[in-house]
Amino acid sequence: MELGKEKGTAAAHKQTLSPNTVTKTMNKSPIKTKKKKKDLEDLKKEADVNDHKLTLDELSAKYSVDLIKGHSLKTAQEILLLHGPNALTPPPTTPEWVKFCKQMFGGFSLLLWTGSILCFLAYGIHVHHSGKAQKDNLYLGFVLAAVVIITGCFSYYQESKSSKIMESFKTMVPQKAMVIRDGEKMQIDVKEVVLGDLVEVKGGDQIPADIRIIAAQGCKVDNSSLTGESEPQSRCPDCTHENPLETRNIIFFSTNCVEGTARGIVIATGDFTVMGRIASLTSGLSMGQTPIATEIAHFIHIITDVAVFLGVIFFFLSLILGYTWLDAVIFLIGIIVANVPEGLLATVTVCLTLTAKRMARKNCLVKNLEAVETLGSTSTICSDKTGTLTQNRMTVAHLWFDKTVYEADTSEEQNTGKTFPKSSDTWFYLARIAGLCNRADFKPHQESVPITKRTTTGDASESALLKFIEQSYSPVDEMRQKNPKVAEIPFNSTNKYQMSIHLLEDNSQTHVLLMKGAPERILDFCSSFMLNGQEYPMNEEMRRDFQNAYLELGGLGERVLGFCFLNLPSSFSKGFEFNTEELNFPMENLCFTGLISMIDPPRTAVPDAVSKCRSAGIKVIMVTGDHPITARAIAQSVGIISEGSDIAEGATSHHMPIGQVTSKSVKSIVVHGSELKNMDSEELDYILKTYKEIVFARTSPQQKLIIVEGCQRLGAIVAVTGDGVNDSPALKKADIGIAMGITGSDVSKQAADMILLDDNFASIVTGVEEGRLIFDNLKKSIAYTLTSNIPEITPFLLFIVLSIPLPLGTITILCIDLGTDMIPAISLAYETPESDIMRRLPRNPKTDNLVNHRLIGMAYGQIGMIQAVAGFFTYFVILAENGFKPLDLLGIRLFWEDGSLNDLEDSYGQEWTYEQRKVVEFTCQTAFFISIVIVQWADLIICKTRRNSLFKQGMKNKILLFGICEETLLAAFLSYVPGMDVSLRMYPLKINWWLCAIPYSVLIFIYDELRKLIIRRRPGGWLEKETYY
């Protein structure tokens, strides 16, 4: 609660935050006794580290460590003892028994437990006051308890099954780290790394802690799991940015070093690393209720209201009718308990489980059963970009040569058929440069793997080029063998180019110099350009064209590389010793060949999925740590920002005072993280409300959280997708967090409610569809189950009021609720949607409830009443045909129930013993039960649809047909199998007693078809307002 209130002002606080407060708390020895709430507030603030600004001497002094020899073994040991191991505190896992208890005592179960306890209470009162008592209440109490326990165990089992799948994701390989202590290099476990340790990392390592770099050679790190940037970042000892997350001289715990080596001082370990803070921020967040849990709570509320209302009314009524206090209390309890839909808990659980299974088959693994429906209610999806919307691998997207931009095939399956003139000679040169001047290589033994899926060594862009050439030109290996490399200058951030010299294959005497790099740098080297295989001297027109192309491709958010070459003169023929340090060869007047641009392309299925979400009324917001331009380009290409719409840059819009109307045509906005940082919650709300298409770029994990909270504040049900650690707080906070199964980090999977096993955003659409369907079908299922509550309660009510023999007993009620109604109710979960559920808006969680008064009105007030009348008709028929005419039954209860009265006279003058009339009574109860089964046929059929006619929906649901047969056979079984009279007190019926309810069954069907017809004919009419549930 506290937390929620403070969240709103969190953004406002940020501005006034003194920069050192967090640093202090971080660098002081960790005091574990601090209040958790305070910690959480700290965590929500941006990471504030100043180590990157210190000089090496200051650093050495601060951590009292020798920058060459490292800690002494002894000091390291002491620090380890003081600060604890360098490991994340695992999130407080809920103990198994607590999980079990949650299943046992949560929500719906509580209702049944209350019912059960009331039953025992009623039995107790009975026994206490009259010595002997009917055991019915006792049995009912036990059955209710059993139902809760069995369904509780079932759903516990289901959830533990999916959490087992979760555990299989975890890789338990202990990581090692290279530290220098006492001047010696040593391999130690990552968890033994301490603050101030001198650490060495090299390409392929996972970073063991947050490290301030003091020396680096070509070091690049992949920060994508932390910041969402898809490209590896180079790292060096210089402080390049105020923000510790952006400066180049800090590398972060649990990110990966892609290439190069680096040496640095550990500035934070374990939970105090940036990653650790995010992880603990995640575990500190409390999750709200799932929408379905809210709905069930609302449902229980309604049911309880109805039960208590009826109970109290009849309590006073029975007092007025002259029953004793004791009787009245027992009636009160009886009525309340009779209102409990015993089978519904199991039905709902099974329905959710079925959907969860269906979704798992479609690659959505649901961790929490209740989350199954959440996607269906989702109105906003905040999606991470990298790895979710995109493929998370660089791919060549465009080529520019012969003064033309060509599009390359970026789809995962390589089946879009996009092509370019491969016959052009320029393409030959371009491909040669891209293939040869390239240090990336395929890892061995991947011949059977499709080219795009092969793993490579080396930089992402080079790998992209390698794959592209392999795919669309010729095997690169072969090319490299034919043109052996004789010299090379690798890429570095100051040169911004890469050069290599190769022997030419056709003329093995001459060398060719190939170069690629930043386009503007490349152009500087060139004095000529190639057009259709011919060299032309560089001119202004070409420069202009180049500029345009470069801007165009850059504007698409793509990384552009320029390519050029130079055929070295014969003086540098075979055998010449090239010296790349002294540059004893010409490296000017090269010939410009073209540009190739690369991007992490969107997944093929994403644009379609996004547009489906759109038409389903779901707002898709992109929240990424990546650069605004890239983010925007991807957003446009997947349709998050629709084509041709004006895009407001956040910077201009938010300076406008709130309330001032921005141009109506502007519905899209790209908001930069630094702007978001300065916004208060009102401004954020304004942006979220005003713009239809929103992209947040350069966001920190904390900001993701703030965005999610903003959406929730506006009443949206928010789904968050993400794979990185940086996404996990938002995943946890979201109504439904969706993590990626393949690329997702463990922390994100732990925080999520659902996992996309194929990492495909499109699976979310399936999830939404299934979620919406199960919501509709649960409504139908509940409507079906609740209806039979009325024919179950009214017998007891009339038993009290009219003093007639009890028309329906506890056992028969249980036979309906836990027997015949069960499978038909579940079968409604298999019902196909009535209309295109992806073409309507998400439900409004405030007004569109699972169970509303219209559903109750329909189930209790209309269909239930018809059913009750059907039951009573059957009951009166049987009694009348056996000699007790309806009018003679009124007020007969006291005599009927008197066990010592064995000559009760019927309407014909015959006399009945207690046992004889009880057999008739139980036969009536059996018949009442069977009548309910028969009217439930019709109820099941009408519950198939809420608006459409049955004739449109059809009877294709095989499970439902099976359900009808099953309930009928079960009813016949209970009635006719010998021994049932002794065990359940159910008696065989004459065939014509089965028929009594049929007219009512037909009536239910006709009534509801008529009702639905009117609803369809008069949309928005009175009948729809009052009866469409």
Next chain:
Amino acid sequence: MTKTEKKSFHQSLAEWKRFVYNPASGEFLGRTSKSWGLILLFYLVFYGFLAALFSFTMWVMLQTLNDEVPKYRDQIPSPGLMVFPKPLTALEYTYSMSEPSTYKHFIEDLTQFLKPYSVDEQKNLTNCPDGALFEQKGPNYNACQFPVSLLQECSGVHDADFGYSKGQPCVLVKMNRIIELIPKGLPQIICETKDTNVANISTYPDDGVIDLKYFPYYGKKRHVGYRQPLVAVQVIFDSSATKKEVTVECKIEGTENLKNKDERDKFLGRVMFKVTARA
């Protein structure tokens, strides 16, 4: 999170008040008067129709019934046995011989019950031949006389107290009426007690015989004036016995179709009762 936020008491009270009556929209319990009117009208029509349909189906069903004989009689193939007068709770006759108020109601019940059996009341009934079934074809059905004198000591003629004051209380045993039931054999009601040292049992008519002429019974409508055959049981306590308490069990014997050993129905063809007479 805001959902779980607790509202202050005043707020929720105000909300309640607004729910009960909202002066702004004129809503009473969440509906305007027009809305209430429509929904009530809807349910009025709906239930009206339902009631009409129910009445109609009931009427049709009642039309199929025969006024004279119930459609099915298979639920009572064999008659039960019952005692008269019926004590308030269980079948235990407890009274004190010295206090007439403790047995007064038994005597009143018996007197009342036997009134139709008086000679005066039965003079319009047929004097049927003994020992044979009195089968009739209608359309008029006659009832046979059951002279109260058959009950001898328990007829109330000689002893208006039915023996209660003397420690020899009378209890009537009767076989339940079942339409067109025909006993195969000669039914008699045999009453026994295990406590023979405490009391002796006498049955009237002698040997508890029920004459076949009272069968078959043709039902309340046709068989007007039918007198159910009775057997009186007199418990004659041994005056020297200190504890005057016996349990008596009566059974229908002598027929092959009237059951008396049903496990579940303790009153099918048999009845057990307890008589306690205090001084």
